[in-house]
Amino acid sequence: MATGQEVGLELILRRAESLVRSAAALTLALEDFGIELPPVSSGAVDQAQLRAIATLYLASELEAAGVIPAVETLTRLARSGSLPVDLGEAAPLIQAFWQSRNERATEEERLGFFSGLFGVVEGPDHTEHPRNNEFEDRLLDLCEALYKLDEQASNASWGGVAQQARVRGAAQRLIINLVRISSGITVFLAQEVLAAIRAALEILGHSAVKAAFHSRTPWEVVAAIERQSKETTRGYELHVQRGQAGMTLLAWLADAAPILDANNKPIVGLDHPVIVAALEWLEASLALSEDVGPAAPATPIRPNSPWTALAG
Numbered sequence: 001m002a003t004g005q006e007v008g009l010e011l012i013l014r015r016a017e018s019l020v021r022s023a024a025a026l027t028l029a030l031e032d033f034g035i036e037l038p039p040v041s042s043g044a045v046d047q048a049q050l051r052a053i054a055t056l057y058l059a060s061e062l063e064a065a066g067v068i069p070a071v072e073t074l075t076r077l078a079r080s081g082s083l084p085v086d087l088g089e090a091a092p093l094i095q096a097f098w099q100s101r102n103e104r105a106t107e108e109e110r111l112g113f114f115s116g117l118f119g120v121v122e123g124p125d126h127t128e129h130p131r132n133n134e135f136e137d138r139l140l141d142l143c144e145a146l147y148k149l150d151e152q153a154s155n156a157s158w159g160g161v162a163q164q165a166r167v168r169g170a171a172q173r174l175i176i177n178l179v180r181i182s183s184g185i186t187v188f189l190a191q192e193v194l195a196a197i198r199a200a201l202e203i204l205g206h207s208a209v210k211a212a213f214h215s216r217t218p219w220e221v222v223a224a225i226e227r228q229s230k231e232t233t234r235g236y237e238l239h240v241q242r243g244q245a246g247m248t249l250l251a252w253l254a255d256a257a258p259i260l261d262a263n264n265k266p267i268v269g270l271d272h273p274v275i276v277a278a279l280e281w282l283e284a285s286l287a288l289s290e291d292v293g294p295a296a297p298a299t300p301i302r303p304n305s306p307w308t309a310l311a312g
Helices: 004-032 044-064 067-080 088-099 107-118 135-147 161-179 185-204 207-212 218-228 236-259 273-292 306-311
Strands: none
Touching: 004 044, 004 185, 004 218, 004 236, 044 067, 044 107, 044 161, 044 185, 044 236, 067 088, 067 107, 067 185, 067 218, 088 185, 088 207, 107 135, 135 161, 135 236, 135 273, 161 236, 185 218, 207 218, 218 236, 236 273
């Protein structure tokens, strides 16, 4: 029987796959009309890229939570004969994952792409994927603007003109940051990485694998594999929360992109789910930064930011 965590992961993954299908369909439609990709232009092309980027953000956090790395370690241990457990009926899935290893991006390649898009701390700084050091500042700006949307609100539905302008400006700066470094490969990469995550989660959630590691959830399996290989355990649930919230924020950004230039109209209401996502991203990021320690925070905490209140 699937646990609540597994059901939640399945729903998150379905949302990500829906975004990628939408991005791929839009990209194909644009190519049919003779619009070349890249370079990235405005409007519909931005939307396709941003939806793919939204799913890659989730993928980057699931990578940080160890989903694909744990299964890659599991396959290596199983093939080397150094795994002291019986994988039972899950063995064919693990064999298939091993056999398809050359058909997907390596861990180094994945981290390189994530670093180029999101500036992740643990990602290598490749020449072909320069680290996007501005991304987290731009996303933090957007989260703060959304968090403060009801600050001195003059309207009960959408806040006020100044607050909407702050959100609009933060959204525009984040879009500029992302679309200048994305390309036609972004949609393809999102499809490929999501397929690998789906296969990895099928293994981690398999009843035979959970039984072999005396675990109830996929995250307990990941932790057991990391202990077996003497690796550091991770903040699994926080990475999932941060990844889901970030995906929601970036998917909203894709939807909002065509109307950001309409300065006379509000772009988001106070009851929109993206407001909750902004708060959840802030909370998860703060918790992860405390986990890492003050020497290497996941995202900087600014004076007078909502993080100050959350930390207090």
